[in-house]
Amino acid sequence: MAKTVQERSAKAAQKRLAVAEKELRHKVRPGIEQAMERIRLRGKVPIISEVLQIAIMKMDLMDDDELVTFLSYPRHEIVISENVARDFQEKSMLMIQQSPGDEIISPG
Numbered sequence: 001m002a003k004t005v006q007e008r009s010a011k012a013a014q015k016r017l018a019v020a021e022k023e024l025r026h027k028v029r030p031g032i033e034q035a036m037e038r039i040r041l042r043g044k045v046p047i048i049s050e051v052l053q054i055a056i057m058k059m060d061l062m063d064d065d066e067l068v069t070f071l072s073y074p075r076h077e078i079v080i081s082e083n084v085a086r087d088f089q090e091k092s093m094l095m096i097q098q099s100p101g102d103e104i105i106s107p108g
Contacts, residue, residue, distance in 0.1 A: 003011075015021075028036070036048050045051050059067055 040048055040051050043051060062070060
């Protein structure tokens with residue numbers, strides 16, 4: 001005879017207690033959820049929680065420097081070329097000449 005829903009739930013709860021399983025909740029924005037889904041599909045892993053568990057286990061195996069590098073958030077570096085800086089300087093000077101009185105004149 002098949003088990004009832006209550007019997008299955010009780011057995012699952014008992015198993016969770018036996019292995020000290022803990023539920024963690026984490027809110028994510030749509031972009032992160034989409035990235036997790038792409039990773040899940042590329043890795044051919046059936047559920048997101050497995051992807052996260054595998055990622056955490058692999059990060060735990062990394063040495064400190066490797067982990068710090070891996071966990072550093074990608075930052076964009078803004079580089080202004082000489083041409084852009086020169087254009088900006090020239091146009092700024094032109095605007096100052098067209099509207100005198102706004103410029104700051106240093107003493108001496």
